[in-house]
Amino acid sequence: MTWRSIGLVGVLDESFAVARRAAPWIGLLWLTALPARLLGVRLEYAAHALGATAADHGDYLISLGYAAALALPLALYGRLVFVRACARALRSGVCPGLDTLRVPPAAAACYLYAALLVEVLFYATGLALVTVPVLVVFAGLAAATAERCERPGLIHPLREILRACTHGRLLAALVFVFATALLLAEINFYFGLRGALWLAEAAGPFDAARWEHALRPATWWVAQVPYPEQKLPALLLESAATAAVEPFWLAALVVYVQQLWTKESGEDLSRRFELLRAGEAA
Amino acid sequence: MPAAPSRAPCANHPDRPGRALCMTCKKVVCQECATQWEGINYCVLCLAGQRQAVRTKTTSLGYLPVLGAIAFLLWASARLMVWVNVVAASFS
Numbered sequence: 449m450t451w452r453s454i455g456l457v458g459v460l461d462e463s464f465a466v467a468r469r470a471a472p473w474i475g476l477l478w479l480t481a482l483p484a485r486l487l488g489v490r491l492e493y494a495a496h497a498l499g500a501t502a503a504d505h506g507d508y509l510i511s512l513g514y515a516a517a518l519a520l521p522l523a524l525y526g527r528l529v530f531v532r533a534c535a536r537a538l539r540s541g542v543c544p545g546l547d548t549l550r551v552p553p554a555a556a557a558c559y560l561y562a563a564l565l566v567e568v569l570f571y572a573t574g575l576a577l578v579t580v581p582v583l584v585v586f587a588g589l590a591a592a593t594a595e596r597c598e599r600p601g602l603i604h605p606l607r608e609i610l611r612a613c614t615h616g617r618l619l620a621a622l623v624f625v626f627a628t629a630l631l632l633a634e635i636n637f638y639f640g641l642r643g644a645l646w647l648a649e650a651a652g653p654f655d656a657a658r659w660e661h662a663l664r665p666a667t668w669w670v671a672q673v674p675y676p677e678q679k680l681p682a683l684l685l686e687s688a689a690t691a692a693v694e695p696f697w698l699a700a701l702v703v704y705v706q707q708l709w710t711k712e713s714g715e716d717l718s719r720r721f722e723l724l725r726a727g728e729a730a
Numbered sequence: 731m732p733a734a735p736s737r738a739p740c741a742n743h744p745d746r747p748g749r750a751l752c753m754t755c756k757k758v759v760c761q762e763c764a765t766q767w768e769g770i771n772y773c774v775l776c777l778a779g780q781r782q783a784v785r786t787k788t789t790s791l792g793y794l795p796v797l798g799a800i801a802f803l804l805w806a807s808a809r810l811m812v813w814v815n816v817v818a819a820s821f822s
Contacts, residue, residue, distance in 0.1 A: 491812070492815050492818075495812075495815035495816055495818070495819040496815075496819050499819055499820070502816045502819040502820060503816055506816075509815070510809070512812070513811045513812035514808045516811060518804070518808075521804075553793075557793060557796045557800070558796065561800050564807060567803070567807045575818070596768050596769070598768070600792045709769030709770075712769065
């Protein structure tokens with residue numbers, strides 16, 4: 449990491465390089481998140497299919513809810529390992545080894561606690577939508593700051609998250625950039641699927657009617673938006689787009705947090721002096 | 731001028747130039763004497779003090795409140811997940 453002030457372009461540039469270096473760990477992130485994602489989609493689809501009668505099928509939905517909640521710790525472990533891999537890749541400049549899997553127990557416990565608290569707040573206030581961007585940032589920062597938790601505690605992980613929120617405008621800009629990326633990823637996936645369907649139809653005998661129905665675009669006012677009208681394909685598309693964007697989002701937060709700590713520790717000034725001395729010598 | 735701190739010698743090795751500032755005792759130290767812990771520079775003595783403080787505080791009992799909170803939050807997230815989806819489904 450070279451000396452520079454914390455800025456949006458710098459964070460995005462560095463995060464792309466970090467995500468590329470930690471690329472093998474993206475597979476672990478996806479694999480561990482898959483059960484929680486699919487069970488979440490299953491629950492949402494089941495509730496949507498039941499509609500107004502969903503409240504009458506409480507036991508069934510609660511069993512799905514418990515299954516989805518029990519899959520969360522695995523997903524959060526994968527997330528924490530990926531974030532550790534990003535932090536190590538940032539410091540060393542190479543892809544980190546298998547010892548990245550050995551997460552310190554205190555950091556894991558603190559992260560699990562903080563991430564689940566954010567998850568609960570997300571569901572408790574999610575219908576209001578206003579809190580969603582803030583809680584998405586908190587969830588990412590919980591992972592990025594977890595390595596600072598050297599002992600278990602209920603306050604320390606939350607304090608670290610709040611301490612990392614000092615650059616509010618930069619975090620808001622990151623949320624905007626990645627929300628746009630999420631939208632673009634969804635549109636690309638949708639047109640990719642439609643393209644694959646068109647190719648399959650052209651290649652030979654293929655019953656495309658069912659797939660055409662599943663991928664039929666939603667109608668909003670008079671325009672057809674590039675998004676499936678059917679609930680299940682729409683939910684799966686959202687999950688796929690989130691999985692595609694998530695590694696870069698986490699890498700960006702890791703870079704941001706590491707740059708913040710570097711500034712706090714005075715290490716950035718030390719690097720700056722080295723650069724100045726090198727300039728004077730030359 | 732930003733180059734000023736580099737002129738101060740290391741507090742432990744006067745023949746070496748200072749490269750970092752211990753954030754606890756504010757002594758200037760050389761590259762070899764400075765260690766980063768939790769992203770913050772410390773000299774050897776202050777680092778030992780910090781580590782000792784952590785060791786004495788951490789016991790397995792310290793995990794109990796966190797594990798209890800995790801169990802409660804898992805239960806609460808399952809319930810809230812269902813509640814939000816049921817409410818959203820009834821509106822759609």
